[in-house]
Amino acid sequence: MIRKKILLLGDFHVGKTSLIRRYVDNAFSDDYLTTIGVKISKKALKVDGLDFELLIWDIEGATPVKKIPTHYFAGAAGAILVADLTRPETIKGLDEHALRFHAVNPKSVCVRAYNKVDLIPEESLGSIDIPPDTFLTSAKDDINVSLLFETLVRRIAP
Amino acid sequence: MKNVQKILNAILSKNVFEYLLVDREYRIVQFSAEIQTFLGKERRLKVGDSVFDLLPELVGSEEKMHKVFDGEKSSFAITTVSKNDRYINLYVDHFDEKNLLILLQDITEITKIRQRALQYSNQTTLLTETLKKIINSQNAMIFLANTENRIEFANQKFLEYFNVDAEEILKKDLGLYREMGPGFRSYEEMHRAISEGMKELSIGEDVFFVEAIHIDPANILFTLSKMTELARQRKELQEEVAYDQLTQVYRKKIFDDKACELLKSDRPFAVGVVDIDNFKQINDRYGHLIGDDVLRSFAKLLRREIDGKGEVARWGGEEFLLLIHTDSEKEAVELCEKIRRRIAAQRFDPVPGLTVSCGVTMRKGDENLESLLARADKALYRAKGEGKNRVVYLPPVE
Numbered sequence: 001m002i003r004k005k006i007l008l009l010g011d012f013h014v015g016k017t018s019l020i021r022r023y024v025d026n027a028f029s030d031d032y033l034t035t036i037g038v039k040i041s042k043k044a045l046k047v048d049g050l051d052f053e054l055l056i057w058d059i060e061g062a063t064p065v066k067k068i069p070t071h072y073f074a075g076a077a078g079a080i081l082v083a084d085l086t087r088p089e090t091i092k093g094l095d096e097h098a099l100r101f102h103a104v105n106p107k108s109v110c111v112r113a114y115n116k117v118d119l120i121p122e123e124s125l126g127s128i129d130i131p132p133d134t135f136l137t138s139a140k141d142d143i144n145v146s147l148l149f150e151t152l153v154r155r156i157a158p
Numbered sequence: 159m160k161n162v163q164k165i166l167n168a169i170l171s172k173n174v175f176e177y178l179l180v181d182r183e184y185r186i187v188q189f190s191a192e193i194q195t196f197l198g199k200e201r202r203l204k205v206g207d208s209v210f211d212l213l214p215e216l217v218g219s220e221e222k223m224h225k226v227f228d229g230e231k232s233s234f235a236i237t238t239v240s241k242n243d244r245y246i247n248l249y250v251d252h253f254d255e256k257n258l259l260i261l262l263q264d265i266t267e268i269t270k271i272r273q274r275a276l277q278y279s280n281q282t283t284l285l286t287e288t289l290k291k292i293i294n295s296q297n298a299m300i301f302l303a304n305t306e307n308r309i310e311f312a313n314q315k316f317l318e319y320f321n322v323d324a325e326e327i328l329k330k331d332l333g334l335y336r337e338m339g340p341g342f343r344s345y346e347e348m349h350r351a352i353s354e355g356m357k358e359l360s361i362g363e364d365v366f367f368v369e370a371i372h373i374d375p376a377n378i379l380f381t382l383s384k385m386t387e388l389a390r391q392r393k394e395l396q397e398e399v400a401y402d403q404l405t406q407v408y409r410k411k412i413f414d415d416k417a418c419e420l421l422k423s424d425r426p427f428a429v430g431v432v433d434i435d436n437f438k439q440i441n442d443r444y445g446h447l448i449g450d451d452v453l454r455s456f457a458k459l460l461r462r463e464i465d466g467k468g469e470v471a472r473w474g475g476e477e478f479l480l481l482i483h484t485d486s487e488k489e490a491v492e493l494c495e496k497i498r499r500r501i502a503a504q505r506f507d508p509v510p511g512l513t514v515s516c517g518v519t520m521r522k523g524d525e526n527l528e529s530l531l532a533r534a535d536k537a538l539y540r541a542k543g544e545g546k547n548r549v550v551y552l553p554p555v556e
């Protein structure tokens with residue numbers, strides 16, 4: 001069994017905890033309880049015949065006054081950078097999260113989640129600029145959540 | 159004995175409640191009894207268990223742990239870890255060549271307080287973001303200025319229009335009020351003008367509908383909505399309708415509206431009726447084009463004399479109405495007298511010796527427009543009867 005540490009990074013309130021909750025427990029809540037520090041969830045999965053145990057780090061979001069402490073990044077194989085489609089500034093912030101993460105883990109990989117796609121009207125979806133390795137997700141309506149995690153695991157698989 | 163002391167010291171210095179010792183294979187060799195609280199009931203801890211099963215938080219930190227073993231690094235920490243409904247700090251310390259000391263500090267109480275503060279702050283930030291979005295999506299320029307002429311907040315439209323950035327306006331008084339309307343000396347002065355009835359304000363070529371309110375004693379919120387082309391056309395049209403085309407003074411209807419409004423209030427004012435003497439003869443003798451010229455010059459003179467003191471309107475033909483804001487009959491009569499003298503003194507080429515007659519009266523406390531105009535007209539009639547080129551005043555009590 002291969003054990004891997006992965007992180008969810010992004011600004012506060014973008015849906016990091018909710019994506020993990022959807023992926024691990026297949027549950028969702030509309031309530032917002034901000035994460036402080038870090039909480040680890042485990043998830044076993046099989047990808048391309050290999051058994052993985054993911055240790056998923058749900059880290060507190062960055063706020064206008066506080067960045068994410070980098071000591072949490074140590075030894076992570078990959079990260080999911082999460083933004084909120086209804087808050088364009090959270091998308092702009094992703095590059096800086098990626099930069100800080102790669103500074104600690106130069107060989108690790110990232111995928112991106114533009115979350116809360118359920119809130120975007122159908123007709124506006126076409127105008128969203130989607131970079132490579134980016135998924136439009138919804139923790140609420142369970143859109144692309146497993147695909148997001150599995151894609152990351154495939155990238156970090158030995 | 160020495161090592162026990164070490165554990166004790168570490169515990170005392172970090173206010174730690176639980177500890178673990180692990181060997182180079184990362185197997186647990188010793189632990190304090192209460193460590194079980196952080197694990198939940200379903201797992202029972204045994205000597206020989208892998209520390210990574212117990213503390214998956216340490217997965218990824220193998221390299222750092224290695225360095226601590228070798229004394230290359232004396233310790234490291236992972237802070238604020240949520241575990242089994244509690245919060246802990248994890249400290250990894252050097253113990254001896256064979257063992258690492260891992261300390262678990264329970265920080266649940268303080269972290270719960272911090273969590274609530276963070277929750278509140280994040281929610282406030284979200285609310286602020288939303289309000290900003292709303293204000294920035296407005297088509298109007300919205301800004302908050304204080305009585306010291308600093309702009310505390312301005313929306314996107316405002317920043318774009320004046321080509322300034324948000325930081326800049328916060329820092330210093332850019333004096334933008336000087337560019338607004340007639341050029342104000344302060345935002346406070348601008349606010350005063352608006353509360354005294356100013357509804358429009360121009361900046362360069364643009365015209366804005368303007369509103370202002372004091373949201374507290376020190377801050378004034380201004381809203382400037384650009385007049386659209388349509389609104390401008392409508393306004394121009396209204397003005398066109400309001401003015402007599404030949405003489406560019408108000409039509410009688412506008413005079414009536416203004417006078418009626420004043421009659422509803424208790425503000426004092428005078429009404430004058432000015433009529434050009436023997437105008438029919440001028441038309442007969444010089445033709446209507448010259449007659450029109452005379453009317454135009456005459457109206458211009460009236461406008462100039464009345465400017466700021468009241469309104470001028472054309473009643474029809476060669477008869478004009480004056481609305482004079484005053485509570486003094488003497489002042490009203492003097493103004494009409496001055497107009498009479500000016501006309502008599504001015505040349506209206508090629509018409510020689512133009513004169514006017516004028517009837518004046520003051521409003522009564524409670525009367526309608528009809529009776530007011532009738533009295534003014536009666537005064538004019540007397541002026542004509544007494545030989546023209548004169549002003550006659552009729553007091554309201556007749």
Ligand SMILES: Nc1nc2c(ncn2[C@@H]2O[C@H](COP(=O)(O)OP(=O)(O)OP(=O)(O)O)[C@@H](O)[C@H]2O)c(=O)[nH]1
Nearest residue numbers: 012013014015016017018030035061116138139140
């Ligand atoms: N509509 C919708 N709401 C979502 C979605 N994901 C999360 N939310 C809501 O967004 C809010 C924030 O979600 P969280 O998962 O707590 O966000 P977070 O990134 O963990 O926030 P921090 O821990 O403060 O950094 C909650 O009210 C969620 O219910 C989504 O896909 N769609």
Ligand SMILES: [Mg+2]
Nearest residue numbers: 016017034035
């Ligand atoms: Mg969270």
